[in-house]
Amino acid sequence: MLQEIQNDLQVDNVEIKGMKQLYFILWTIGEKFPPQKTLSNHELPRHENYLKQAYREGRLLMAALFENGSGVITLMEAETEYEIHKFVRNNPEVMDKRIQARIKPCKPVHWKSFN
Numbered sequence: 001m002l003q004e005i006q007n008d009l010q011v012d013n014v015e016i017k018g019m020k021q022l023y024f025i026l027w028t029i030g031e032k033f034p035p036q037k038t039l040s041n042h043e044l045p046r047h048e049n050y051l052k053q054a055y056r057e058g059r060l061l062m063a064a065l066f067e068n069g070s071g072v073i074t075l076m077e078a079e080t081e082y083e084i085h086k087f088v089r090n091n092p093e094v095m096d097k098r099i100q101a102r103i104k105p106c107k108p109v110h111w112k113s114f115n
Contacts, residue, residue: 020077022061023084024104027072032097038069039099046092047099054087081105 027039027047034042051074054060061075078084084103093099 020079021081021084022106022108023076023078024106025074025076025084025088026102026104027074027099028070028101030094030097030100033099039072040065040067040069044093044098050091050093059087075106 029039051060051063054076055063059076059078061077063072063074065072076084076087078087088094088101088103091099091101094101
């Protein structure tokens with residue numbers, strides 16, 4: 001029976017990957033961030049380019065800057081928790097301790113239609 005289904009769907013040569021997990025990342029000012037500055041009035045081009053690359057690769061779903069410049073939130077997809085921690089650790093501004101990050105796994109909410 002399984003073989004019949006595979007033949008019908010033509011999935012013989014398709015690699016089926018695991019489900020991706022969503023992660024909420026809160027990026028905030030680190031210990032070596034310039035004093036008297038915020039994330040809205042201090043340029044971090046390496047961080048920005050790092051996030052843009054993740055967006056181009058389809059891993060970054062959205063990003064938003066807090067109005068007061070105290071943080072940035074991102075919503076990302078990753079195959080594993082190790083992958084998302086590696087992504088954060090490899091951010092050049094995290095490596096230089098200019099910013100820090102907190103990672104929280106999350107699940108999408110599927111709202112019911114109340115028409």
